Amino acid sequence: MEEELKKERKKVILSGIQPTGIFTLGNYIGAVRHWGLMQEEYQCAYFVADLHSLTVRQEPAELRRRTLEAFALLLACGVDPEKSLVFVQSHVCNHAELSWILSCYSPFGALSRMTQFKDKAAKHADNVNAGLFTYPALMAADILLYQPDYVPVGEDQRQHLEFTRDVVEHFNGIYGNVFRMPEAYIAKTGARIMSLQEPTKKMSKSDTNPNAFITILDDPKVIVSKFRRAVTDSETEVCFREGKDGINNLMSIYSAVTGMSFEQIEHDFEGKGYGDFKAEVGSAVAEKLRPIREKFAELMADRSYLEQQCKIGAEKAAEISARTLLKVKKKIGLLLP
Numbered sequence: 001m002e003e004e005l006k007k008e009r010k011k012v013i014l015s016g017i018q019p020t021g022i023f024t025l026g027n028y029i030g031a032v033r034h035w036g037l038m039q040e041e042y043q044c045a046y047f048v049a050d051l052h053s054l055t056v057r058q059e060p061a062e063l064r065r066r067t068l069e070a071f072a073l074l075l076a077c078g079v080d081p082e083k084s085l086v087f088v089q090s091h092v093c094n095h096a097e098l099s100w101i102l103s104c105y106s107p108f109g110a111l112s113r114m115t116q117f118k119d120k121a122a123k124h125a126d127n128v129n130a131g132l133f134t135y136p137a138l139m140a141a142d143i144l145l146y147q148p149d150y151v152p153v154g155e156d157q158r159q160h161l162e163f164t165r166d167v168v169e170h171f172n173g174i175y176g177n178v179f180r181m182p183e184a185y186i187a188k189t190g191a192r193i194m195s196l197q198e199p200t201k202k203m204s205k206s207d208t209n210p211n212a213f214i215t216i217l218d219d220p221k222v223i224v225s226k227f228r229r230a231v232t233d234s235e236t237e238v239c240f241r242e243g244k245d246g247i248n249n250l251m252s253i254y255s256a257v258t259g260m261s262f263e264q265i266e267h268d269f270e271g272k273g274y275g276d277f278k279a280e281v282g283s284a285v286a287e288k289l290r291p292i293r294e295k296f297a298e299l300m301a302d303r304s305y306l307e308q309q310c311k312i313g314a315e316k317a318a319e320i321s322a323r324t325l326l327k328v329k330k331k332i333g334l335l336l337p
């Protein structure tokens with residue numbers, strides 16, 4: 001009987017996104033677009049990682065506004081609160097609590113090797129804080145509290161997932177089978193969408209050049225014009241090849257939004273110039289994002305619905321995560337109240 005129950009357990013998915021701005025096309029293609037699609041097959045949990053955003057100085061009113069917007073964006077991108085658990089990280093204090101515990105199982109050396117830490121420390125040299133350094137321990141806590149099988153993320157989060165897996169191995173090695181070993185779920189195409197202006201750099205919402213990234217709420221005209229200005233190369237052939245970073249990026253984007261393979265794209269654009277291709281990518285992206293923009297506007301007009309969903313999500317998340325936290329506390333020897 002127990003075996004049968006085990007077999008019936010739906011695989012669990014968990015992922016999060018920071019509310020540091022409107023999601024970019026990179027966030028969407030690399031991560032969020034998969035989240036809604038996974039709801040049918042898996043038991044999913046998605047959250048707005050507001051505590052992670054505190055590692056960089058935020059304007060308080062703006063962070064508050066963006067957090068609710070990020071919650072609405074998740075729903076607009078297809079996450080359905082009737083099917084998935086959706087919540088705001090700081091509403092569930094278990095994350096911060098397990099994070100402290102796991103930071104005591106996080107080797108200093110491993111934390112110092114995190115490329116995101118090194119990048120952000122260089123970028124915000126005036127604010128290299130302890131939170132920036134222990135960020136992966138919080139991320140491990142986010143994940144392990146819900147015992148997921150898979151964590152769908154973009155390529156840039158792979159190292160943090162590896163870190164989490166090392167924590168599991170270390171912790172379970174001492175205390176037995178406490179945490180399920182999570183696996184990164186990284187799509188073959190689109191897991192690293194590049195800047196439209198510097199295609200060797202990741203597309204990021206904190207880029208100072210607004211032409212470098214598309215946000216999923218950009219106006220269709222703006223989208224088309226940003227693609228028209230996208231940096232490519234001095235050749236003319238639309239094909240996926242090493243060294244053609246700009247075109248490779250546009251092909252990955254086009255493939256993600258249309259479902260076409262690289263071969264089909266190369267075939268369709270044979271003999272056509274980059275201008276035609278860029279125009280087509282721009283309009284395909286604008287069209288793909290249209291329903292998201294519309295749904296977002298609708299959701300933002302009903303603040304009380306959003307707040308109510310945040311509350312329901314937080315209550316459920318607190319209940320689920322409390323089980324893991326209690327197990328951890330018992331194992332490590334904390335006196336229970």
Ligand code: TYM
Pocket residue numbers: 014015016017018019026027028029030031032049052138139142143151152153154155156157190191192193194202203204
């Ligand atoms: P964040 O908010 O930077 O990004 C959210 C998701 O978008 C992916 N992504 C990209 N994918 C493809 N191309 C890009 N240019 C691109 N930029 C971003 C990211 O890989 C990510 O999947 N630390 C996380 C949030 C987090 C989290 C977690 C994720 C906190 N706790 C637990 C999973 C599980 C972050 O800052 O993602």
